[in-house]
Amino acid sequence: MRRLRPRHGLAAGLSICQYSESINLPRPFSSSRINNEITPFTRRLFKLPSAPPTPTQNHNNLTTFLSYAERISLPETSTVYVGTHYEYTVLQSLRRYSLSLQRIGGRDDAGIDLVGTWHLPERERERAVRVLVQCKALKSKLGPNLVRELEGTFRQAPVGWRTDQTAGVLVSPREATKGVRDALARSSYPLFWMMVERDGTLRQALWNARAEELGLGPLGVETRYGTRDSESGTLTKEVALTWDGCDIPHMDQIERDLLRFEDQWVASWGAKLPVVEKDVLLDAVEKSFPDGHPESGPDGIVSESCQTKVLHELQKH
Structure with missing residues (x-):
């Protein structure tokens, strides 16, 4: 069967194909599949x-x-x-x-x-x-x-x-x-x-x-x-x-x-956060940043100030 050429050049920031390899970051949250x-x-x-x-x-x-x-x-x-x-x-x-x-x-x-x-x-x-x-x-x-x-x-x-x-x-x-x-x-x-x-x-x-x-x-x-x-x-x-x-x-x-992108999102919160269920983490992030999740830095980790804000929200529970 005739095949088309592989797709290249998807828009940056939109295509999850750009996350084709796992990044090596601390992972305090369970993500087994x-x-x-x-x-x-x-x-x-x-x-x-x-x-x-x-x-x-x-x-x-x-x-x-x-x-x-x-x-x-x-x-x-x-x-x-x-x-x-x-x-x-x-x-x-x-x-x-x-x-x-x-x-x-x-x-x-x-x-x-x-x-x-x-x-x-x-x-x-x-x-x-x-x-x-x-x-x-x-x-x-x-x-x-x-x-x-x-x-x-x-x-x-x-x-x-x-x-x-x-x-x-x-x-x-x-x-x-x-x-x-x-x-x-x-x-x-x-x-x-x-x-x-x-x-x-x-x-x-x-x-x-x-x-x-x-x-x-x-x-x-x-x-x-x-x-x-x-x-x-x-x-x-x-x-x-x-x-x-x-x-x-x-x-x-x-x-x-x-x-894969979900795992990277969890890992982007770094090792300073306690080991909690991902739903609890997402609750805290959404309450701390109701207008949208913060972007991670070049190292794949969100800023320390953002982590601290979420940590304070987690400590309320």
């Missing part, structure tokens, strides 16, 4: 919204859903199976393009199946785009009414997604019709259409001018060819989202970078 998922502390530190509770405790990804479906003998042709399977497939496949999604679809989902954040280059941390996703695993022709339905989700969005930096994404295994494309173009909301096959392959990606106003001008689409099909002899084809003509990092990489 079991996996790279975005933890509640990470969300709080980078001001990322937390999704509402999932609609079920029986499954939370495609693997656990398949096990659950087999255990209860859920028919693969049932609406619940087809819809849930597709939602998890979309959730998993779009991680390839820095999308961190969580399934919230259920009885009271207000038409929203997935919510999450889009950690595009230069927008990996606090500036990540909020996204509301509707998945339509329908065999019938899709009309412009679906675009109007997607627009309605903005008014019902969960807390944390009611911002002017939120985009709506309509995902379907079918190609967008002319009516859908026209409705997207007319919409005053930032909207995307993604055609994702049931196996997770991205075939089409469209968005309107309003979406580009979110600062997504560098976002692009490229057709890529893979292996030759053994039966037809034709090359397999899919589309890939790019940023300024370059590959978009996988969400796995974004999560590793977020955790």
